Amino acid sequence: MQKLTNKIKGNKLAQIILLVLYVLVTSLSLYLAQASVTAFLLLLFSLLLLYYTELPDRLKWVIAGVVLVGVIPFVSSTGPGYQSYMEVATVVGIYVAMALGLNIVVGLAGLLDLGFVAFFAIGAYTYGIFATGQAEKFMPFGDFPLSGESFWIFILIGCFVAALFGVLLGIPVLRVKGDYLAIVTLGFGEIIRIVFNNLDKPVNITNGAMGLASVKPPEIFGYQFVYPNQFYYIVLAILLFVILAVRRFEFSRIGRSWKAVRENEIAAQSMGIHLVRTKLLAFAIGASFSGMMGVVFAAKQTFVDPTSFTLLESITILVMVILGGMGSVPGVILGAAVITILNLQVLTEVTNYLNQLSLNGVISFPEALAPAKMQRFIFGAILIIFAIYRPQGLIPAKNPVFDEESLKEGSKKHRKEQITVEHDKGFQA
Amino acid sequence: MSILTVSNLTKQFGGLVAVNSVDITVEKGSITAVIGPNGAGKTTFFNLITGVYQPDKGNVQLGSTSLIGKKPHEIARHGIARTFQNIRLFSNITVLENVMVGLHKQLNAGIVGTLFQTKKVREEENRAQEEAYHWLEYVGLSQHLNEDAQNLSYGAQRRLEIARALATKPKLLLLDEPAAGMNPRETRELTEFIHRMREDLDVTIVLIEHDMKLVMEISEQIFVLDHGEKIAEGKPAEIRNNVKVIEAYLGKSAVTPA
Numbered sequence A: 001m002q003k004l005t006n007k008i009k010g011n012k013l014a015q016i017i018l019l020v021l022y023v024l025v026t027s028l029s030l031y032l033a034q035a036s037v038t039a040f041l042l043l044l045f046s047l048l049l050l051y052y053t054e055l056p057d058r059l060k061w062v063i064a065g066v067v068l069v070g071v072i073p074f075v076s077s078t079g080p081g082y083q084s085y086m087e088v089a090t091v092v093g094i095y096v097a098m099a100l101g102l103n104i105v106v107g108l109a110g111l112l113d114l115g116f117v118a119f120f121a122i123g124a125y126t127y128g129i130f131a132t133g134q135a136e137k138f139m140p141f142g143d144f145p146l147s148g149e150s151f152w153i154f155i156l157i158g159c160f161v162a163a164l165f166g167v168l169l170g171i172p173v174l175r176v177k178g179d180y181l182a183i184v185t186l187g188f189g190e191i192i193r194i195v196f197n198n199l200d201k202p203v204n205i206t207n208g209a210m211g212l213a214s215v216k217p218p219e220i221f222g223y224q225f226v227y228p229n230q231f232y233y234i235v236l237a238i239l240l241f242v243i244l245a246v247r248r249f250e251f252s253r254i255g256r257s258w259k260a261v262r263e264n265e266i267a268a269q270s271m272g273i274h275l276v277r278t279k280l281l282a283f284a285i286g287a288s289f290s291g292m293m294g295v296v297f298a299a300k301q302t303f304v305d306p307t308s309f310t311l312l313e314s315i316t317i318l319v320m321v322i323l324g325g326m327g328s329v330p331g332v333i334l335g336a337a338v339i340t341i342l343n344l345q346v347l348t349e350v351t352n353y354l355n356q357l358s359l360n361g362v363i364s365f366p367e368a369l370a371p372a373k374m375q376r377f378i379f380g381a382i383l384i385i386f387a388i389y390r391p392q393g394l395i396p397a398k399n400p401v402f403d404e405e406s407l408k409e410g411s412k413k414h415r416k417e418q419i420t421v422e423h424d425k426g427f428q429a
Numbered sequence B: 001m002s003i004l005t006v007s008n009l010t011k012q013f014g015g016l017v018a019v020n021s022v023d024i025t026v027e028k029g030s031i032t033a034v035i036g037p038n039g040a041g042k043t044t045f046f047n048l049i050t051g052v053y054q055p056d057k058g059n060v061q062l063g064s065t066s067l068i069g070k071k072p073h074e075i076a077r078h079g080i081a082r083t084f085q086n087i088r089l090f091s092n093i094t095v096l097e098n099v100m101v102g103l104h105k106q107l108n109a110g111i112v113g114t115l116f117q118t119k120k121v122r123e124e125e126n127r128a129q130e131e132a133y134h135w136l137e138y139v140g141l142s143q144h145l146n147e148d149a150q151n152l153s154y155g156a157q158r159r160l161e162i163a164r165a166l167a168t169k170p171k172l173l174l175l176d177e178p179a180a181g182m183n184p185r186e187t188r189e190l191t192e193f194i195h196r197m198r199e200d201l202d203v204t205i206v207l208i209e210h211d212m213k214l215v216m217e218i219s220e221q222i223f224v225l226d227h228g229e230k231i232a233e234g235k236p237a238e239i240r241n242n243v244k245v246i247e248a249y250l251g252k253s254a255v256t257p258a
Helices: A002-008 A012-032 A037-052 A057-075 A082-108 A117-130 A133-137 A148-173 A178-198 A228-250 A253-263 A265-270 A275-301 A311-324 A329-359 A371-389 A404-418 B042-049 B072-077 B095-102 B111-116 B119-139 B154-167 B184-201 B212-218 B236-240 B243-250
Strands: B002-013 B016-027 B031-035 B057-062 B080-082 B172-176 B204-208 B221-226 B229-234
Touching: A002 A012, A012 A037, A012 A057, A037 A057, A037 A082, A037 A329, A057 A082, A057 A228, A082 A228, A082 A253, A082 A275, A082 A311, A082 A329, A117 A133, A117 A148, A117 A178, A117 A275, A117 A311, A148 A178, A148 A275, A178 A311, A228 A253, A228 A275, A228 A329, A228 B111, A253 A265, A253 A275, A253 B095, A253 B111, A253 B119, A265 A275, A265 B072, A311 A329, A311 A371, A329 A371, A404 B119, B002 B042, B002 B204, B016 B031, B016 B042, B016 B057, B016 B204, B016 B221, B016 B229, B031 B042, B031 B184, B031 B212, B042 B172, B042 B204, B072 B080, B080 B154, B095 B119, B095 B154, B111 B119, B119 B154, B154 B172, B154 B184, B184 B204, B184 B212, B212 B236, B221 B236, B221 B243, B229 B236, B229 B243
Parallel strands: B031 B204, B031 B221, B080 B172, B172 B204
Antiparallel strands: B002 B016, B002 B057, B221 B229
């Protein structure tokens, strides 16, 4: 076994072949054995395998693209489980984008935010209000609901509105630190939800607890997006943008200033970093991802009400970030996928299975341990196990590795430009 | 010509007067030491200059600009850099990135540029890496560039702090106990290094230090603080024989033998 793994390590061709084989087998089993959750999950797992191969980054992206755009929708399309698989995949995508947004705030800038779902709610209501008749109740002009074609613009609007609220929240909140910041953001999250819950009078803006029903589905050139398999592609496109953006920010001047603030505020300031602006930027960018996905969520559900945006949601997103690995983009993606699939698929399947058994009289559960009640228990137990045995997360954050040779060359230029004294003596200890 | 003029600087914490109407003038291009027993207010004095605390009274001037009311990051932009007594590195990022943070104010990449990775931003980033590497070479840490800052040895962490401070291209460099925890050989090398920095980089250096050998060897001007007050100033030879200074360090009996 040891020999085999050693052989595979370093042999890219073998890795590709094995990966393709794996994808083929899982695809076929999903294609043929319909409604097999296991096959679906194993197919998704191929993306994780892909991450661990030693292929060049560009090739990895291409393969991931092929699997996500082509293979997964196609092989799951043959049977009755199709839409439910696509639904799961879409929800995973939405949570991944939100978790990546929160990762900027918590993982990179080190600001614990317990009310993150508020920005998701803001995005959802931004579209929900204008894509239903609701806006007519308070807007003095205009013709509502807006058509489904406005959806595409609303992705941008949701992004900006959420970012704006990120800044508005940030200005008073960033005076406090640590535990206090967590409490204040928790309060903000609840305030937003309660405001949406009660903003049906004096002017009916959000329709209160009744929620906004029949939100217009997205539409482009007369083609309507109604089913999960259609939303899947919208989410995929936004997600691609989000991942690209996060990676670029992470290893930039801005990302470094976030990390510097996280590591040591006083030292960061003494390097000329504007503390408030840096933190606000983290809040705004993190919130904007959430806002975009909020718009998609509203369009997908066609119904928005305050119960979708509870504290539990904020906590769940935070758990995704921490379980995946704070500050680590691949980790957070994996964390979000694992938690969502666990909640939507695995735990419900397990519960169904146990229910079936007890119905058939194979085993019997006492009332207090009914499978439905066990679901949260198992979830909690998994979190505790992870916190103890893998506190750094599923895929811990990695620092960039710089190429010493090329920097050596480049640094010589600087010597000539700036300083004309020999440095080779160094300051050796 | 003086680069730093501190006049009547006062800071109170509750009933404790940490710094009491201190006047100090630092000449451009000089090496100046601030010494004093523990709790004399030396670090508070640095914190007042760099904006970590706001003074209750008095004025701090860098060249001709007053620094009163300015935030730490603004003061850093005016050209003051510092190191910290209890090392404050960005522990979980690499050594090279630590220095790159020091270059922050010289870089311009904004949100849009970063998002689209424009040519300008990419070039700027490359230049920043090279320049940061150059500073690592200058302090002799270049072979550690990809290590996490927290994994460096104590002495190396101190040097990294200096490299990070130098990357901001300061006019005035404040070193808070740079030799703390160093062995005699390291201290000797540090002494040489401080001299070299001044010659190479055209920077004025103010340092807080307890190692008297280093202080006496290196400084052109020494200020002595005790209980928040300036009790003496002058050249090393003058300070060495100053009655008040001996009294502050060794007690009254050392001055007036029974």
